[in-house]
Amino acid sequence: MEPTDVTDPNYYHRVVDCQWACPAHTDVPGYIRLISQGEFDDAYLLNRDSNVFPGVLGRTCDRPCEPACRRGRVDGTPVAICRLKRVTADLKGDITDRLAPIPEQKNGKRVALIGAGPSSLTVANDLAPLGYEITVFEKFDQPGGLMRSNIPNFRLPAEVLDEETGVILDRGGVEVRYNSPVTSLRGLLDEGFDAVYVGVGAPRGKELDLPGRHDEVESHIHIGIDWLESVAFGHVETIGKRVLIIGVGNTAMDCCRTSRRVGGEDIKVMARRPREFFKASPWELEDAEEEGVEIVVNHAPKRFVIEDGRLVGMEFDVLEWDEGARHSSTLDTVVVPCDDVILAIGQENAFPWIERDLGIEFGEWDMPVVDEVTFQCSRPGVFFGGDAAWGPKNIIWAVAHGHEAAISIDNYCSGTPLTDRPAKGLNLISAKMGMNEWRYHNDYNPSPRQQMTHVDLTERFSSLNLEVELGFSAAQTAREAQRCLNCDIQTGFSASACIECDACVDICPVQCLTITRNGDEADLRTRLSAPSTNLDQTLFVSGPLPQTGRVMVKDENVCVHCGLCAERCPTAAWDMEEFTLLTPKAGTSVLHIPVASSANEGRN
Amino acid sequence: MPSITKPLIPLAPLAKNDLGLTIRDYEGAMSTLCAGCGHDSITAAITHTFWELSTPPHMIAKLSGIGCSSKTPTYFVRGAHGFNSAHGRMATIATGAAAANRELTYIGVSGDGDSLSIGIGHLAHAIRRNVKMVYVIENNGVYGLTKGQLSASADIGTRPKKGDANVVAPIDPIMLGLAMGATFLARSFSGDKEQLIPILKAAVAHNGLALIDVISPCVTFNDHEGSTKSYRFMREHEVKEVLTDFVPEREEINVAIGGPETRSVTMHDGSVITFRSVPEGYDPTNRISVEEYIRDHQRLGEVVTGLLYLDESAPSMHEINHTPVEGLNKLPFEALCPGSAVLEDLMADFR
Numbered sequence: 001m002e003p004t005d006v007t008d009p010n011y012y013h014r015v016v017d018c019q020w021a022c023p024a025h026t027d028v029p030g031y032i033r034l035i036s037q038g039e040f041d042d043a044y045l046l047n048r049d050s051n052v053f054p055g056v057l058g059r060t061c062d063r064p065c066e067p068a069c070r071r072g073r074v075d076g077t078p079v080a081i082c083r084l085k086r087v088t089a090d091l092k093g094d095i096t097d098r099l100a101p102i103p104e105q106k107n108g109k110r111v112a113l114i115g116a117g118p119s120s121l122t123v124a125n126d127l128a129p130l131g132y133e134i135t136v137f138e139k140f141d142q143p144g145g146l147m148r149s150n151i152p153n154f155r156l157p158a159e160v161l162d163e164e165t166g167v168i169l170d171r172g173g174v175e176v177r178y179n180s181p182v183t184s185l186r187g188l189l190d191e192g193f194d195a196v197y198v199g200v201g202a203p204r205g206k207e208l209d210l211p212g213r214h215d216e217v218e219s220h221i222h223i224g225i226d227w228l229e230s231v232a233f234g235h236v237e238t239i240g241k242r243v244l245i246i247g248v249g250n251t252a253m254d255c256c257r258t259s260r261r262v263g264g265e266d267i268k269v270m271a272r273r274p275r276e277f278f279k280a281s282p283w284e285l286e287d288a289e290e291e292g293v294e295i296v297v298n299h300a301p302k303r304f305v306i307e308d309g310r311l312v313g314m315e316f317d318v319l320e321w322d323e324g325a326r327h328s329s330t331l332d333t334v335v336v337p338c339d340d341v342i343l344a345i346g347q348e349n350a351f352p353w354i355e356r357d358l359g360i361e362f363g364e365w366d367m368p369v370v371d372e373v374t375f376q377c378s379r380p381g382v383f384f385g386g387d388a389a390w391g392p393k394n395i396i397w398a399v400a401h402g403h404e405a406a407i408s409i410d411n412y413c414s415g416t417p418l419t420d421r422p423a424k425g426l427n428l429i430s431a432k433m434g435m436n437e438w439r440y441h442n443d444y445n446p447s448p449r450q451q452m453t454h455v456d457l458t459e460r461f462s463s464l465n466l467e468v469e470l471g472f473s474a475a476q477t478a479r480e481a482q483r484c485l486n487c488d489i490q491t492g493f494s495a496s497a498c499i500e501c502d503a504c505v506d507i508c509p510v511q512c513l514t515i516t517r518n519g520d521e522a523d524l525r526t527r528l529s530a531p532s533t534n535l536d537q538t539l540f541v542s543g544p545l546p547q548t549g550r551v552m553v554k555d556e557n558v559c560v561h562c563g564l565c566a567e568r569c570p571t572a573a574w575d576m577e578e579f580t581l582l583t584p585k586a587g588t589s590v591l592h593i594p595v596a597s598s599a600n601e602g603r604n
Numbered sequence: 605m606p607s608i609t610k611p612l613i614p615l616a617p618l619a620k621n622d623l624g625l626t627i628r629d630y631e632g633a634m635s636t637l638c639a640g641c642g643h644d645s646i647t648a649a650i651t652h653t654f655w656e657l658s659t660p661p662h663m664i665a666k667l668s669g670i671g672c673s674s675k676t677p678t679y680f681v682r683g684a685h686g687f688n689s690a691h692g693r694m695a696t697i698a699t700g701a702a703a704a705n706r707e708l709t710y711i712g713v714s715g716d717g718d719s720l721s722i723g724i725g726h727l728a729h730a731i732r733r734n735v736k737m738v739y740v741i742e743n744n745g746v747y748g749l750t751k752g753q754l755s756a757s758a759d760i761g762t763r764p765k766k767g768d769a770n771v772v773a774p775i776d777p778i779m780l781g782l783a784m785g786a787t788f789l790a791r792s793f794s795g796d797k798e799q800l801i802p803i804l805k806a807a808v809a810h811n812g813l814a815l816i817d818v819i820s821p822c823v824t825f826n827d828h829e830g831s832t833k834s835y836r837f838m839r840e841h842e843v844k845e846v847l848t849d850f851v852p853e854r855e856e857i858n859v860a861i862g863g864p865e866t867r868s869v870t871m872h873d874g875s876v877i878t879f880r881s882v883p884e885g886y887d888p889t890n891r892i893s894v895e896e897y898i899r900d901h902q903r904l905g906e907v908v909t910g911l912l913y914l915d916e917s918a919p920s921m922h923e924i925n926h927t928p929v930e931g932l933n934k935l936p937f938e939a940l941c942p943g944s945a946v947l948e949d950l951m952a953d954f955r
Contacts, residue, residue: 076614506647558615560613
């Protein structure tokens with residue numbers, strides 16, 4: 001193999017599994033270390049830099065980082081990254097004076113953002129400090145988008161959302177027009193904005209057109225996200241005792257748990273397929289079951305049973321699935337009696353307010369055609385992001401889109417080609433403090449993942465807004481933070497200094513190092529010290545070693561970043577180096593950021 | 605010494621041996637030797653050897669004397685028996701232990717100071733008795749523990765880190781072994797586990813004393829320009845005399861044995877050692893030609909490594925002295941202590 005190019009930001013970035021999996025590339029190990037040091041403000045701000053809403057995401061994120069976490073490959077359970085993020089929000093002080101100031105002097109460019117959800121607010125967050133005048137159009141009377149309307153308060157308290165939207169909207173540079181749904185894009189464009197960003201989400205819940213759907217006199221069949229929205233804004237305060245939820249995504253979980261708090265007693269989530277095919281996150285399923293919600297699998301809805309104009313139940317086919325749940329056969333048909341049904345089978349985009357003669361091309365499924373890099377549609381100056389761009393994803397994706405769209409808008413308004421985007425960079429700084437002393441806690445902590453404490457079930461339903469998760473205690477925080485393996489503290493290797501004494505190879509607790517003759521990747525993987533079991537993880541390969549011309553190979557798979565290789569190295573050929581990914585934001589210089597470290601001199 | 609103990613990682617994808625143990629089960633305490641010490645690499649080679657041979661840890665006895673080398677048995681096979689003896693006396697303790705219980709696998713780890721200075725007499729006698737054991741000399745040419753004075757194995761002309769070059773002829777443990785009638789003589793290099801591990805395996809299988817002289821650079825006091833026992837010098841001057849494969853008795857022997865460039869010797873336990881790439885005219889069972897070969901290369905400033913001499917026909921201490929097959933701890937009391945009448949008869953023989 002060719003020597004690994006560690007000056008490519010993507011190499012070390014990929015080693016930090018959580019950061020690589022996070023759409024917004026949050027510096028997870030970095031903020032967890034700051035938590036360990038008690039620097040909660042710094043930890044919060046480091047989070048905010050990439051994900052903008054640490055308090056919200058620390059409670060509601062879909063957590064793509066956790067399945068990726070190396071700790072999962074090391075002891076079976078990932079670090080509770082999401083809940084540690086919440087810790088930074090819970091324990092921080094006032095950070096407003098540390099945010100980028102909003103200049104008095106504006107740059108003369110006006111940008112319209114449609115919708116006050118996570119992606120629009122991210123665009124506002126990035127552009128307001130650059131002097132843009134931002135106008136946000138919001139259909140409700142409060143900001144937050146789906147974070148406000150679809151995530152129940154018992155999961156995300158309103159104060160947390162108010163605070164994190166407030167620091168974006170209330171510091172100047174941003175005007176929000178509440179109760180102002182945009183009904184015509186043409187009308188908006190006529191207002192002469194320099195750029196328009198569409199961040200309206202996927203606001204339409206999917207319909208289930210089965211017999212009986214439209215035969216009710218009073219409506220007891222609800223569309224999930226609309227119903228959640230009605231509860232969130234106080235328009236609905238009760239539901240029948242027996243509730244069926246159709247669908248098994250996270251919205252279904254929010255519907256069933258909300259039902260439990262507004263009068264539902266016998267609540268069933270009805271699923272067509274077996275449990276392993278559910279879309280809901282496992283932890284949300286567990287939380288629902290803890291609250292007494294029954295999850296019924298292999299039941300396909302067939303018709304709504306309406307008697308005298310009143311919903312009395314729903315008929316299901318009971319299915320049996322083959323392996324892999326591709327084909328089913330019907331075993332039986334049953335009627336499950338109920339008072340209300342909530343449909344939570346997905347969301348769709350809807351753009352009835354975009355005139356089709358504005359030069360905005362619509363493609364498959366009547367979705368706008370949006371460039372995946374620039375987020376611009378076929379009409380220059382109009383950008384899409386979040387769920388509005390490519391359909392429902394989740395908050396962290398919306399934030400990631402917002403950052404990228406802000407770069408495009410900034411380029412567009414300053415006459416720079418949209419494809420001329422600032423490059424990712426990296427910084428490497430030695431973590432060495434002295435002889436076998438490091439700037440991070442390098443020992444492996446065998447603690448198991450800390451369990452989140454919940455409010456007692458007896459108290460939990462006393463108020464619709466009582467937050468269920470209590471957050472981590474100080475002891476839990478300390479323990480969980482130490483479970484992080486510090487994957488961003490990289491094992492930097494200088495081939496020229498190596499004397500091939502084997503000390504690093506011998507000391508490695510997971511046998512991830514090998515000194516051997518070079519070969520192609522498939523060949524090298526057969527000759528490693530420990531069996532190569534994870535082909536998704538990269539191999540680091542050095543240049544030829546001075547004494548024998550062999551190469552140093554490192555299988556990144558389960559390296560625990562303990563630093564023993566560097567401690568046992570007599571020539572400091574190994575060093576532990578803190579890697580920082582420099583993620584470009586709107587306003588970042590277009591120039592490529594060079595590797596700003598002496599640690600890399602003479603590398604390979 | 606490292607800041608932390610080598611952690612145990614629950615799901616590390618480590619291979620298992622026939623006993624279901626991973627290499628981590630054959631490790632010992634954390635080494636307190638200097639970072640990069642050749643001895644640590646030998647420790648790792650010994651760890652690998654016993655793991656690969658699936659030797660039950662409790663059937664191993666590890667012995668040593670005094671010195672950096674003699675600290676190392678602490679660093680491998682924590683489940684083994686151990687004895688850290690007085691300076692230079694490892695061979696005597698090993699002899700006694702082997703006489704008392706020949707069921708264990710004995711491995712003694714010594715250094716050039718422990719074995720070629722203070723303990724050379726004991727080494728000579730252990731060779732003469734052909735004690736069944738693996739005798740490793742971790743040879744770095746200096747007294748590392750006392751800050752780097754040249755030892756009895758330092759070559760003429762080699763320079764210590766400070767002071768004048770050596771003028772006294774070295775003692776070569778292989779030559780000593782040839783002269784004393786040793787039955788298994790090998791030399792290797794700590795930086796070459798591909799060679800060292802098969803030699804260690806062969807040594808474990810050998811019926812008698814297997815002496816392995818392992819050049820083991822002292823990174824702190826003897827790894828500089830002018831040293832003849834540095835990593836760089838060894839990599840530039842090592843001549844691999846023969847390559848060795850070790851085939852344990854239980855594995856099907858399917859490597860081609862024979863042919864012009866290979867020689868095979870069947871060990872007493874049924875395992876086979878195959879010598880590959882044997883130089884023309886080299887006979888690893890001929891004491892006189894081996895000695896000549898080593899001397900010729902020494903004159904060229906080259907260090908010949910490999911399993912240099914092997915005599916599997918000689919009886920070990922156990923055959924010579926008719927020691928019981930089972931350890932003394934397993935003999936019934938009546939056999940171990942036959943009573944005063946038997947003692948009287950025995951004494952009568954000497955009167």
